[in-house]
Amino acid sequence: MSDATNDRVRWAVVGTGGIARRTVGDLRASGGAEVVAVASRSQASADAFAAEFDLAGAYGSFEELCAADGVDAVYIGTPHSTHFAYAKAALEAGKHVLCEKPLTMTADESRELGAIAARHGRFLMEAMWMAFGPAVRRTRELIAEGVIGEPRFLQAGLGYPVPADGPPRFWDASLGGGALYDMGIYTVTLAQLLFGTPTDITVRGEMRDDGVDLHETYQLDFASGASAQLVTSITFLVPPSGWIGGTQGSISLNEPLFSPRSIRVTTGRPPAPPVSETIEFPAEELGYVPMFREVNAAILAGELEHPTRPISATVEALETMERIKALLAEHRDRQSSD
Structure with missing residues (x-):
């Protein structure tokens, strides 16, 4: 079992695709981290990645990585459907786990991972970088300060037309393909961060017979009376932005929704003219640094979760997504029977 030193966490990246390539630099820039290894399904891919990013360790299988000393934590950046098995094996091998969203494909799997992490005394978190931005x-x-009064409404979206020969994670049902689990995780999480868990859900959209969802529009209603209207798609463009309406103003989250570079705060009510302020946020590398920094600090402090994204929040978001997908399947089946 590996334990981090007093001032740094030794990380291994799992996967050699686009996500892994985007995050290595941010991990290194986050402070308290040392990227020491990579694991891939093939030794050749691991060797090439290690050479490109100057990593000391290159493992041609995940099992080799789990058995390796000198690695405290793993960042899993593989297709959605592999997350549960990889995270489970890593936790049981004594590694801390930060896993790309969604953490798992079902809420029950995330519950199980949370129990395993607690049993082994290891840190576990879904890499929901948007929440840390x-x-x-x-x-x-x-x-929270009441600047826009009581928040009552969220409208947000994210989507783009993915080519038929695009990344398989969008089109392959066995990989968790579709818009919802790749993009909808952001919109659902944003609504959750603002309003909590929805009481009612309404869904319309298009889903193939194999369960791959092409697009969906969904309204989440909350006990407070607040509502969220959200849309995701892999067949048409949805600007990656959102806005929150409150009783005394609004806040616009500018593009991209998952890592906004600015927000616009508007206050006042007619007949007085509105007052708007744009607040800029300089990017740290590609935007993952704030999340990595806080995860490093949590691991070094001996924490098993982070309060910004505890496992309970991940489970609740996945429960909402399961409800959305089930309702979308019902909508599909009703249309086919008409």
Whole structure:
């Protein structure tokens, strides 16, 4: 079992695709981290990645990585459907786990991982970088301070037309393909951060017979009376932005929704003219640094979760997504029977 030293966490990246390539630099820039290894399904891919990013360790299988000393934590950046098995094996091998979203494909799997992490005394978190970004954090602070009054409405979307020969994670049902689990995790999480768990859900959209969802529009209603209207798609463009309406103003989250570079805060009510302020947030590398920094600090402090994204929040978001997908399947089946 590996334990981090007093001032750094020794990380291994799992996967050699685009996500892994985007995050290595941010991990290194986050402070308290040392990227020491990579694991891939093939030794050749691991060797090439290690050479490109100057990593000391290159493992041609995940099992080799789990058995290796000198690795405290793993960052899993593989297709959605592999997350549960990889995270489970890593936790049981004594590694801390930060896993790309969604953490798992079902809420029950995330519950199980949470129990395993607690049993082994290891840190576990879904890599929901949006929640750690300065724009979303400042938005939540402004709402808590009452700047826009009581938040009542969220409208947000994310989507783009993915070519038929695009990444298989979008089109392959066995990989968790579709818009919801790749993009909808952001919109659902944003609504959850603002309003909590929905009481009612309404869904319309298009889903193939194999369960791959092409697009969906969904309304989440909350006990407070607040509502969220959200849309995701892999067949048409949805601007990656959102806005929150409150009883005394609004906050716009500018593009991209998952890592906004600015927000616009508007206050006042007619007949007085509105007052708007744009707040800019300089990017740290590609935007993952704030999340990695806080995860490093949590691991070094001996924490098993982070309060910004505890496992309970991940489970609740996945429960909402399961409800959305089930309702979308019902909508599909009703249309086919008409």
